[in-house]
């Protein structure tokens with residue numbers, strides 16, 4: 001962390017500056033996903049729409065550990081699934097899902113999906129999250145269930161169906177598969193992912209222990225407006241970013 005001033009939402013004077021910022025945020029998000037145990041073999045991806053060429057997106061190199069990714073390791077992919085910058089291949093599933101989400105949602109600049117354990121466990125229940133806690137209200141009336149599973153997502157038609165199920169929400173539960181979150185920034189998409197995984201964990205524990213009390217609809221809706229907005233999502237990522245950069249500064253390279 002270079003200074004200890006309060007966080008300010010970033011502004012950029014050039015696409016280059018915006019791109020560098022975004023790629024560093026992505027590398028930090030991967031290091032955090034690694035720390036939190038979201039990796040499962042070669043599964044999982046986080047994308048960032050290029051600030052200058054909105055039809056292109058940055059993504060993790062297929063097969064590289066989340067825990068080793070530096071900003072300079074990210075690869076740039078076009079909407080045909082071709083790598084236009086970088087030497088590593090792209091995960092076919094990453095392309096099939098994320099290209100369709102970025103195409104369907106011009107407001108989405110970043111999307112995250114992994115096979116994290118609690119999200120994966122929750123996804124088998126075929127239901128959405130209940131408003132059980134203040135934090136879970138970030139997803140109240142703001143996430144969808146993709147109520148289907150037909151194997152590894154390898155073609156863009158399946159990605160289109162996932163994007164259709166996601167609709168205007170910030171997240172989707174992919175049945176028998178895992179979680180997917182989106183944001184206007186990488187910070188937001190990554191934070192929603194981290195807190196959604198924990199929200200699944202909490203609901204699984206609460207329901208295993210007893211019969212949890214839900215927050216009533218009106219209060220859940222109001223709490224969503226307090227903790228579920230874009231700025232709240234962005235801000236929540238900042239302390240995690242500062243700490244992981246402090247501990248693993250090579251991610252910025």
Ligand SMILES: [Zn+2]
Pocket residue numbers: 043044093113114115177178
């Ligand atoms: Zn997957």
